[in-house]
Amino acid sequence: MKYFFIFLISIFFNSCQYFEKKVPSEKELLQKELKSINWKEVDEYPTVADCETINDKQQRQKCFFDVMSQLIQQKLDVDSLSILYPDLDTIKVKVTIFPNSKMKFEPEFKKDSVKYNTTRIDSILHARLVDFPKVNPAIKRGLPVKTQFILPVIIKAKNEK
Secondary structure (H helix, E strand, O other): OHHHHHHHHHHHHHHHHHHOOOOOOHHHHHHHHHHHOOOOOOOEOOEEHHHOOOOOHHHHHHHHHHHHHHHHHHHHHOOOHHHHOOOOOEEEEEEEEOOOOOEEEEEEOOOOOOOOOHHHHHHHHHHHOOOOOOEEOEEEOOEEEOEEEEEEEEOOOHHHO
């Protein structure tokens, strides 16, 4: 009986090793999680009040881009871009939305667009593209994030209205 008791105790102490599991370090877990995140996409796109009621992610994104393009176009319609540059029909505008809902607009020109005074167009964009409705920033994993996108904006000539 004495040997049986010693045998049970030895099995008991040795069996604890079978239940030990290697716990991954915090750095390993963080690296694994960071690799699994798709940094090219957001969970929720930026949005404006007009698009808030749309539940479908793709339709909400389309609504946002349509509203932004329309607002930019309206603000530039009252300006002299079409008179100064009659052959310029479309401007690509890089829009940056920061996590605090602030926006920044920059014209995107091709390398060979030397015939346009890019500084002048940039200053016109900065002067006109103000007083936008509140834009809610994009969301990634529950946090607001900075996003950038390029919108093609059609410049309408004054006599085409």
